[in-house]
Amino acid sequence: MPELQRDGSTDVGEQKYAAVAAAAADALVGLDFDGTLSPIVVDPSAARIHPDAADVLIALGARVKALAIVTGRPAGQVVELGGLDAIADALAEMGKELYVFGQYGNERWSGSDRVVVGPPPPEGLAAFEEALPALLESQGVQEAYIEEKGLAVGVHTRRLPDPDGLVERLLPEMTALAAEHGLMIEPGKQVIEVRAPGMHKGHAIDTLVDEVSPRAIVFGGDDLGDIEAFEAIRKWGERASAPTLLVYAHPGLDRGPLAELADVEVDGVEGVLGLLRGLTAAAAEG
Ligand SMILES: O=P(O)(O)OC[C@H]1O[C@H](O[C@H]2O[C@H](CO)[C@@H](O)[C@H](O)[C@H]2O)[C@H](O)[C@@H](O)[C@@H]1O
Numbered sequence: 001m002p003e004l005q006r007d008g009s010t011d012v013g014e015q016k017y018a019a020v021a022a023a024a025a026d027a028l029v030g031l032d033f034d035g036t037l038s039p040i041v042v043d044p045s046a047a048r049i050h051p052d053a054a055d056v057l058i059a060l061g062a063r064v065k066a067l068a069i070v071t072g073r074p075a076g077q078v079v080e081l082g083g084l085d086a087i088a089d090a091l092a093e094m095g096k097e098l099y100v101f102g103q104y105g106n107e108r109w110s111g112s113d114r115v116v117v118g119p120p121p122p123e124g125l126a127a128f129e130e131a132l133p134a135l136l137e138s139q140g141v142q143e144a145y146i147e148e149k150g151l152a153v154g155v156h157t158r159r160l161p162d163p164d165g166l167v168e169r170l171l172p173e174m175t176a177l178a179a180e181h182g183l184m185i186e187p188g189k190q191v192i193e194v195r196a197p198g199m200h201k202g203h204a205i206d207t208l209v210d211e212v213s214p215r216a217i218v219f220g221g222d223d224l225g226d227i228e229a230f231e232a233i234r235k236w237g238e239r240a241s242a243p244t245l246l247v248y249a250h251p252g253l254d255r256g257p258l259a260e261l262a263d264v265e266v267d268g269v270e271g272v273l274g275l276l277r278g279l280t281a282a283a284a285e286g
Pocket residue numbers: 032033034035039040041042043044045047070071072073074147149154156158188189190191193223225
């Protein structure tokens with residue numbers, strides 16, 4: 001079993017780990033993408049799934065009921081960056097399903113369907129994007145990288161000096177402009193995203209629970225956008241009296257609020273893969 005690094009919660013984490021390992025055959029394993037399966041890089045378009053992840057996910061898929069990637073990225077993009085078609089092929093041969101929920105649950109894709117299904121862009125997004133450059137200029141942040149996501153737009157500060165300070169500076173202005181256009185903000189790692197309200201990763205978890213009917217859930221994430229997923233899983237576990245394991249992929253710098261909700265903490269993407277390998281081995285031992 002991999003090292004559980006969260007101070008003071010190791011016993012609880014170990015018990016929860018053992019409980020989900022024992023129920024692995026009926027478990028749903030959900031994972032965030034950036035920072036959890038794909039190491040954080042400066043350029044969002046240069047992100048790629050960890051080179052060992054495909055083997056790890058396929059081996060795990062043989063031991064659990066279903067796998068899901070639940071991400072803030074567009075679903076089609078994460079399928080490409082993650083090489084998920086090939087992983088879905090391997091899982092399908094074992095009669096297992098790979099689900100992808102993109103744009104915080106707004107879009108979905110699965111190994112069975114291979115088509116991204118989602119709503120049209122929110123009303124107000126085009127007008128918001130039109131007004132955005134002037135806002136950035138007024139704050140002296142015109143060099144920020146703008147990521148157009150179809151259903152949302154992200155303003156990334158990672159490549160600028162003092163990226164966290166710039167996020168703080170932009171947050172009130174972008175929140176106000178988003179509200180004017182009926183949109184909401186989703187803060188992340190040196191990024192502020194603007195999207196439609198009403199959806200989050202917790203809703204994606206509820207949908208997965210309905211479709212997969214798991215008897216245990218493991219979920220790994222690293223950022224604020226994963227909080228609702230953690231909360232939905234904790235509530236489901238209490239309701240269903242079922243084992244759950246919430247894994248925080250520690251980024252190596254400051255621990256964010258997600259850490260407080262986690263059962264175990266591991267060292268970034270490598271730590272997540274280590275935990276999943278351990279879970280696969282424990283499930284194989286029965
Ligand atoms: O829910 P996730 O899978 O974690 O996606 C959240 C956002 O991740 C991406 O941005 C983050 O990763 C980038 C690449 O490592 C990094 O440059 C950036 O600073 C991070 O915030 C992605 O660009 C967004 O679209 C996702 O919503």
